[in-house]
Amino acid sequence: xxxxxxxxxxxxxxxxxxxxxxxxxxxxxxxxxxxxxxxxxxxxxxxxxxxxxxxxxxxxxxxxxxxxxxxxxxxxxxxxxxxxxxxxxxxxxxxxxxxxxxxxxxxxxxxxxxxxxxxxxxxxxxxx
Amino acid sequence: xxxxxxxxxxxxxxxxxxxxxxxxxxxxxxxxxxxxxxxxxxxxxxxxxxxxxxxxxxxxxxxxxxxxxxxxxxxxxxxxxxxxxxxxxxxxxxxxxxxxxxxxxxxxxxxxxxxxxxxxxxxxxxxxxxxxxxxxxxxxxxxxxxxxxxxxxxxxxxxxxxxxxxxxxxxxxxxxxxxxxxxxxxxxxxxxxxxxxxxxxxxxxxxxxxxxxxxxxxxxxxxxxxxxxxxxx
Amino acid sequence: xxxxxxxxxxxxxxxxxxxxxxxxxxxxxxxxxxxxxxxxxxxxxxxxxxxxxxxxxxxxxxxxxxxxxxxxxxxxxxxxxxxxxxxxxxxxxxxxxxxxxxxxxxxxxxxxxxxxxxxxxxxxxxxxxxxxxxxxxxxxxxxxxxxxxxxxxxxxxxxxxxxxxxxxxxxxxxxxxxxxxxxxxxxxxxxxxxxxxxxxxxxxxxxxxxxxxxxxxxxxxxxxxxxxxxxxxxxxxxxxxxxxxxxxxxxxxxxxxxxxxxxxxxxxxxxxxxxxxxxxxxxxxxxxxxxxxxxxxxxxxxxxxxxxxxxxxxxxxxxxxxxxxxxxxxxxxxxxxxxxxxxxxxxxxxxxxxxxxxxxxxxxxxxxxxxxxxxxxxxxxxxxxxxxxxxxxxxxxxxxxxxxxxxxxxxxxxxxxxxxxxxxxxxxxxxxxxxxxxxxxxxxxxxxxxxxxxxxxxxxxxxxxxxxxxxxxxxxxxxxxxxxxxxxxxxxxxxxxxxxxxxxxxxxxxxxxxxxxxxxxxxxxxxxxxxxxxxxx
Numbered sequence: 001x002x003x004x005x006x007x008x009x010x011x012x013x014x015x016x017x018x019x020x021x022x023x024x025x026x027x028x029x030x031x032x033x034x035x036x037x038x039x040x041x042x043x044x045x046x047x048x049x050x051x052x053x054x055x056x057x058x059x060x061x062x063x064x065x066x067x068x069x070x071x072x073x074x075x076x077x078x079x080x081x082x083x084x085x086x087x088x089x090x091x092x093x094x095x096x097x098x099x100x101x102x103x104x105x106x107x108x109x110x111x112x113x114x115x116x117x118x119x120x121x122x123x124x125x126x127x128x
Numbered sequence: 129x130x131x132x133x134x135x136x137x138x139x140x141x142x143x144x145x146x147x148x149x150x151x152x153x154x155x156x157x158x159x160x161x162x163x164x165x166x167x168x169x170x171x172x173x174x175x176x177x178x179x180x181x182x183x184x185x186x187x188x189x190x191x192x193x194x195x196x197x198x199x200x201x202x203x204x205x206x207x208x209x210x211x212x213x214x215x216x217x218x219x220x221x222x223x224x225x226x227x228x229x230x231x232x233x234x235x236x237x238x239x240x241x242x243x244x245x246x247x248x249x250x251x252x253x254x255x256x257x258x259x260x261x262x263x264x265x266x267x268x269x270x271x272x273x274x275x276x277x278x279x280x281x282x283x284x285x286x287x288x289x290x291x292x293x294x295x296x297x298x299x300x301x302x303x304x305x306x307x308x309x310x311x312x313x314x315x316x317x318x319x320x321x322x323x324x325x326x327x328x329x330x331x332x333x334x335x336x337x338x339x340x341x342x343x344x345x346x347x348x349x350x351x352x353x354x355x356x357x358x359x360x361x
Numbered sequence: 362x363x364x365x366x367x368x369x370x371x372x373x374x375x376x377x378x379x380x381x382x383x384x385x386x387x388x389x390x391x392x393x394x395x396x397x398x399x400x401x402x403x404x405x406x407x408x409x410x411x412x413x414x415x416x417x418x419x420x421x422x423x424x425x426x427x428x429x430x431x432x433x434x435x436x437x438x439x440x441x442x443x444x445x446x447x448x449x450x451x452x453x454x455x456x457x458x459x460x461x462x463x464x465x466x467x468x469x470x471x472x473x474x475x476x477x478x479x480x481x482x483x484x485x486x487x488x489x490x491x492x493x494x495x496x497x498x499x500x501x502x503x504x505x506x507x508x509x510x511x512x513x514x515x516x517x518x519x520x521x522x523x524x525x526x527x528x529x530x531x532x533x534x535x536x537x538x539x540x541x542x543x544x545x546x547x548x549x550x551x552x553x554x555x556x557x558x559x560x561x562x563x564x565x566x567x568x569x570x571x572x573x574x575x576x577x578x579x580x581x582x583x584x585x586x587x588x589x590x591x592x593x594x595x596x597x598x599x600x601x602x603x604x605x606x607x608x609x610x611x612x613x614x615x616x617x618x619x620x621x622x623x624x625x626x627x628x629x630x631x632x633x634x635x636x637x638x639x640x641x642x643x644x645x646x647x648x649x650x651x652x653x654x655x656x657x658x659x660x661x662x663x664x665x666x667x668x669x670x671x672x673x674x675x676x677x678x679x680x681x682x683x684x685x686x687x688x689x690x691x692x693x694x695x696x697x698x699x700x701x702x703x704x705x706x707x708x709x710x711x712x713x714x715x716x717x718x719x720x721x722x723x724x725x726x727x728x729x730x731x732x733x734x735x736x737x738x739x740x741x742x743x744x745x746x747x748x749x750x751x752x753x754x755x756x757x758x759x760x761x762x763x764x765x766x767x768x769x770x771x772x773x774x775x776x777x778x779x780x781x782x783x784x785x786x787x788x789x790x791x792x793x794x795x796x797x798x799x800x801x802x803x804x805x806x807x808x809x810x811x812x813x814x815x816x817x818x819x820x821x822x823x824x825x826x827x828x829x830x831x832x833x834x835x836x837x838x839x840x841x842x843x844x845x846x847x848x849x850x851x852x853x854x855x856x857x858x859x860x861x862x863x864x865x866x867x868x869x870x871x872x873x874x875x876x877x878x879x880x881x882x883x884x885x886x887x888x889x890x891x892x893x894x895x896x897x898x
Contacts, residue, residue, distance in 0.1 A: 028353035182577035272589030283597035
């Protein structure tokens with residue numbers, strides 16, 4: 001038979017989620033610099049974990065269920081992580097001619113004035 | 129529910145065997161059927177996570193690239209309404225958990241009532257969302273041909289708002305589906321279909337509803353709370 | 362010796378009428394329903410291919426305009442990828458055979474199985490509708506910004522059609538995973554499972570986890586094109602390469618959806634027609650899982666020249682080499698299975714040999730493309746076209762045909778003409794090589810893909826290729842005739858015409874509606890051929 005949690009436990013979980021929600025709102029109004037984003041994510045992840053473990057009963061579920069939930073995180077990590085290996089490492093590479101590979105941030109504005117015609121100077125346009 | 133079992137056995141004719149009427153014939157036991165259903169729902173849920181994952185990938189990339197525009201876009205959203213919606217939706221998760229619990233202990237009234245409260249809270253969420261969308265419409269902030277935005281990052285803010293509509297719109301669609309699902313389950317509960325031996329549909333709708341809540345748990349900080357230190361409200 | 366007769370009650374005859382088919386929950390009937398739609402899609406895709414190859418027999422663009430040509434190769438790709446290759450083995454053969462193989466009465470969710478077929482049909486209708494009402498010319502890859510802004514063809518309708526079809530794949534994947542986890546017969550432990558089941562399992566998690574990403578990506582394109590939202594639009598600061606990342610995150614694992622089940626079929630057929638257990642069973646089983654896992658980590662090898670960072674490209678190149686290893690493990694194990702076996706030359710085995718040779722070439726040429734330096738020259742040339750056709754057609758479709766010919770007696774209770782089957786296999790093999798080998802040369806010489814004109818000096822290879830395509834077409838049409846003929850006049854097969862191991866062969870052909878008369882219990886390892894005393898004709 002599945003585990004039947006007492007009503008009180010659900011209310012405590014709800015209370016925890018409310019506290020965490022207030023914390024995340026408060027944190028948004030506090031200047032933590034570059035930490036704002038990771039903190040917000042960490043709080044969201046904590047809230048989600050609490051919902052998964054208690055509201056969704058995963059704490060009392062089979063190992064297979066737990067594995068299925070965990071595997072999802074792995075594939076999300078592939079999607080985000082491997083895609084970011086591309087975006088984060090753009091611009092690391094500078095060719096001998098000075099270009100840094102097409103694909104960095106696009107800025108649309110008036111064309112830059114023509115650079116002085118230096119031999120072998122790289123144009124700011126993407127590779128042909 | 130012995131009468132239901134007997135009636136079901138009669139319907140079988142000469143294959144009379146007593147089993148729960150909800151047991152489908154390709155399963156051996158109710159337990160196996162329940163385990164299969166819960167596993168199936170979880171696999172479906174992780175698929176939905178990947179579904180939102182694609183939109184989130186776009187969100188994360190552009191947040192890194194266009195942080196300024198993300199701050200501007202986020203500050204355009206009403207944090208009070210967003211906060212209320214968060215409380216409402218998490219509250220509906222509580223009531224959903226209580227509905228499942230009521231089914232577990234065989235309380236028909238509890239199941240139906242908590243399901244209805246969950247649905248009402250879901251409706252409140254959607255109504256608030258509607259007003260948020262309407263506000264955007266009034267300000268000409270709907271992305272597309274009529275988009276108007278003051279500021280140097282208008283194009284990038286348009287991307288933010290496109291993703292805002294994509295993410296919250298998809299979320300709202302899932303809530304509507306959940307609402308329909310819960311109304312069916314509430315009806316079934318009302319018709320005495322559930323018991324402590326078999327309440328699997330209630331449990332599965334619970335899983336779905338909590339998933340929808342988890343999506344919002346992420347969307348709220350990601351969309352509404354990018355950086356509120358610049359100005360309040 | 363008694364000639365077998367068809368059993369009195371089968372899943373085919375116990376209920377009659379169109380509604381008994383359209384409302385069926387029987388996995389066997391649903392498999393056949395899928396076969397009907399997939400076959401129609403195959404013919405459609407073949408017609409588009411004929412249009413392409415016809416144009417390419419001459420260097421000038423003298424049959425179609427450039428726009429029409431673009432539509433032809435696009436629609437060929439869409440029909441073949443989404444409506445043939447993805448569903449062929451899992452939704453047809455997998456649906457039919459999986460519950461039989463594990464001793465179950467049906468899949469875990471029969472109603473959802475039927476719904477997945479309807480979703481497939483609706484998606485197919487939308488997509489064919491888009492083709493009929495003007496076509497699509499973006500390439501099956503829908504790259505932005507052409508698909509989101511510039512193209513004036515039916516991108517929206519096609520995008521919606523493919524989006525809908527994706528859900529069919531997802532539902533099948535969910536169904537199979539739960540079926541395999543929860544409905545195996547007593548005694549059927551994981552390492553006694555037939556390798557086709559391992560393959561279907563691995564495929565299922567690719568279907569479940571990858572398809573939603575392409576679904577949401579197409580959804581974003583629909584938002585951008587239909588509502589003017591800006592997500593990939595460079596004018597607003599969007600990145601078209603992001604589309605490519607998201608699209609290929611699914612579409613690369615998709616090719617493993619296409620190849621893993623046929624590989625499972627190969628394992629089954631090779632064991633049976635070598636009268637030997639598959640060599641290195643656990644290696645083959647784990648390699649299916651490894652391919653599915655690694656397959657999620659290599660997608661950006663489609664983006665090597667799109668403007669991604671070279672460092673990231675190196676990572677993906679390395680991972681692409683790694684994903685080839687489990688496939689090689691399988692190939693060596695298949696060869697070792699045949700070694701000192703007793704080869705029985707029947708039609709399915711012909712298709713298996715075709716598969717192994719062609720898959721080998723296709724897989725090895727993939728390694729050429731995974732090398733960054735080479736890919737710069739070979740990307741978007743006919744080398745790539747040849748590579749993926751060797752795998753998709755030479756591999757996946759051959760594997761599907763092997764499975765079709767292997768399981769046909771089980772599905773219908775009839776044997777087809779073995780001579781005609783072997784002739785088909787030979788025609789397909791010869792026609793295939795004639796069609797696609799010259800394309801490797803063309804790609805190496807620099808002929809770009811998706812062009813309807815080309816320099817005169819390449820005509821010879823193109824003509825060879827088009828000639829091969831006609832032979833291939835004959836090879837593919839032939840089975841339609843002898844298979845349908847066998848339904849009426851074929852010799853009755855009996856429960857186990859191939860003397861194969863596996864629960865599916867212990868029950869009658871065609872099977873009972875509920876598959877088995879009682880609950881099968883498994884006490885043997887898989888492929889226990891050495892324990893069998895079977896005389897074969």
